[in-house]
Amino acid sequence: MLQGSLFDQDEDMALGPLTGVRRTTLGAGAWIDVLPGWLSGADALYEHLADGVPWQAERRQMYERVVDVPRLLKFYGDGRTLPHPVLAEARDALSAHYGEELGEPFTTAGLCYYRDGRDSVAWHGDRIGRGAREDTMVAILSVGAPRDLLLRPLGGGSGSTVRRPLGHGDLIVMGGSCQRTWEHAIPKSTRATGPRISVQFRPHGVR
Numbered sequence: 170m171l172q173g174s175l176f177d178q179d180e181d182m183a184l185g186p187l188t189g190v191r192r193t194t195l196g197a198g199a200w201i202d203v204l205p206g207w208l209s210g211a212d213a214l215y216e217h218l219a220d221g222v223p224w225q226a227e228r229r230q231m232y233e234r235v236v237d238v239p240r241l242l243k244f245y246g247d248g249r250t251l252p253h254p255v256l257a258e259a260r261d262a263l264s265a266h267y268g269e270e271l272g273e274p275f276t277t278a279g280l281c282y283y284r285d286g287r288d289s290v291a292w293h294g295d296r297i298g299r300g301a302r303e304d305t306m307v308a309i310l311s312v313g314a315p316r317d318l319l320l321r322p323l324g325g326g327s328g329s330t331v332r333r334p335l336g337h338g339d340l341i342v343m344g345g346s347c348q349r350t351w352e353h354a355i356p357k358s359t360r361a362t363g364p365r366i367s368v369q370f371r372p373h374g375v376r
């Protein structure tokens with residue numbers, strides 16, 4: 170459960186204007202846009218998603234072993250009804266704000282549930298789809314406990330790692346060549362860490 174005292178339990182859920190995003194150029198054609206507190210009143214969304222999404226535990230082949238994926242997942246493809254109306258509002262606001270630069274709308278939503286600090290996502294780029302070849306954007310809305318998102322240039326060594334803490338209601342957008350020239354990760358945390366849910370909005374064919 171979230172600690173009520175830390176969060177805005179009674180605040181109305183509302184998305185702020187995207188005009189407040191701040192862009193950081195990472196290099197090699199990659200950038201990130203950050204907007205802390207994009208969604209206010211995010212407690213209700215966290216609770217709704219934690220309880221209401223049919224979360225899936227997945228297992229993946231890793232070399233000769235099958236291992237648990239260290240987070241729960243649920244993917245909503247193009248045209249699927251999202252589990253809360255504010256997520257459709259968020260997707261449409263992102264499409265309106267970035268449409269010209271991106272050249273297409275955001276259409277899918279991937280949800281991840283990090284139950285505690287042991288859950289994580291290893292270094293990767295979102296390169297299953299077109300992100301392997303083309304510039305694109307992946308926009309992430311974070312709710313629940315804060316976790317760090319790390320970014321590093323592909324093959325560039327850990328000296329150039331960028332750390333962006335993502336808190337309750339925060340938005341980060343990875344853009345340009347970020348998925349193919351950089352990698353990102355949510356590292357495990359050894360500190361007592363509450364649960365976090367992230368919602369990744371992507372265009373059609375990016376995964």
Ligand SMILES: O=C(O)CCC(=O)C(=O)O
Nearest residue numbers: 281290295309355367369
């Ligand atoms: O949880 C996050 O913020 C990142 C998730 C991610 O990188 C992914 O699902 O591809």
Ligand SMILES: [Fe+2]
Nearest residue numbers: 293294295353
């Ligand atoms: Fe990713």
